[in-house]
Amino acid sequence: MAAPMELFCWAGGWGLPSVDPDCLAVLTYARFTGAPLKVHRVTSPWRSPSGHLPALRTRDEGIISKPQQIITHLRKQKYNADYDLSATQSADTLAFVSLLEEKLLPVLIHTFWVDAKNYVEHTRKWYAETIPFPLNFFLPNAMHKRHLERLQLIWGDDYMEDEEKLEKELYREARECLTLLSQRLGSQKFFFGDSPASLDALVFSRLAPLLKAKLPNGKLQQHLKSLQNLCNYCTSILSLYFPWDGGDPLTGVPRAAGTDGSEAEEDPHKRRKQLLSVLVGLVAMLGYAFLSGIVSIQRGSVGPAGRQPITLEEEEEEEEE
Known part of the structure; x- marks a missing residue:
């Protein structure tokens, strides 16, 4: 039997199988189609074979990192959720995908990564507590910077000229997008x-993620919660397709094909990665000590001094099912 494809994605949280929207999209599509994936829920992109998440390791095409390319590959393997769609439905799919990317995604990025209160008290807090030491000191800030640059690229130069006015307009369009989805x-x-x-x-x-996250500033979240059919829609998908990953299991619902225990297998390179984490931590702490003046090099003999033990947190390899 051929080895299953391996998917590397961000770990779960907030009652979701993954907190990252791109990872969640790939996971959900795979569950819809029953694609046989061995899923590694990791707590750092450094533990992905591509350095990015999500990433799919395949036997024939190597590593695939972009979500849409991963879904395209699954379709080539005959795991196609759109096989029975009519031409009109396929056209509707393209239209709604464009609407989501243009009107909703930028505001979601702003809600989680740019809004100061949400970022500090929710998003950064979760990643800082989840990412292993010492990467948790700088990876959340690097991710914040990338999302901010992405948002400025989407919104253009107008974003810097009148940020408050533009945000108000775009949040209005995002609420209209949610209402349109509810009506459809x-x-x-x-x-x-x-x-x-x-x-x-x-x-x-x-x-x-917008529905389940406990955001301090939830102006868009409150509008979503007012659309009961969309809330029920999300809850239903969690219960039906992710009962072991955050949703409440429904009696008599079989587990999706290709996920029977394969998501909790041990990483064969775990010991090497733990050693690397320790070495990186030591280098980071020593560098900080020298730069801050806590430790200095002096000429002459130095007597023995007591050593302060250094404790490193062991990173979690995968989320057990």
Whole structure:
């Protein structure tokens, strides 16, 4: 039997199988289609074979890092959630994907990564507590910088000219986008009936973090919570497809194919990575000590001095199911 494909993604939190929207989109699409994946939920992109998350390790095409390319690869392997869609439904998918990327995604980035209160008290706090030492000292700030640059690239030069006015307009458009999604879903189980499609994976991956996160500043979150069918939609997907990953299990719902225990296997390189983490930590602490003047090099003989033991936290390899 061929080895299963391996997916590396951010670990879960907030009652979700992964807190990262891109990772969540790929995980959800895989569950929809029953793609046999061996999932590694990791707490640092350094533990991904590509240095980015998500990342899919395949037998034939090597490492694939971009979410849409991962989904395309799964389709090539005959795990296609859109196989039964009509031409009209396929066109609707493209239109809604464009709407989500243009109107909703930038505001989600702003909500989690730019809004000062949300970033400091929620987003940065979670990543700083989850990422292993010493990477938790600088990785959250590096991620914050990348998201800010991405947002400025999307919004253009107008963002710097009148930030408050632009934010107000874009939050208004994001609320309209959520309302439109609610109207399009109506009372259906999924956007195209009783079976999930790739659009459902994308919508869920954008809405679920916003719904489940405990944000201090939740102006967009409150609008989502007022749209009951979208809230029920997210809760239903969690219960049906991720009952062991954060959702409440439903009686009699079978586990998706290809996920029977394979998500909790031990990483064969765990010991090497732990050693690397220790070495990086020692270098970081020594560098800080020298730069801050706590430790200095002096000429002449120095008598023996007591040593302060250094304790390193052991990083979590994967989230057990």
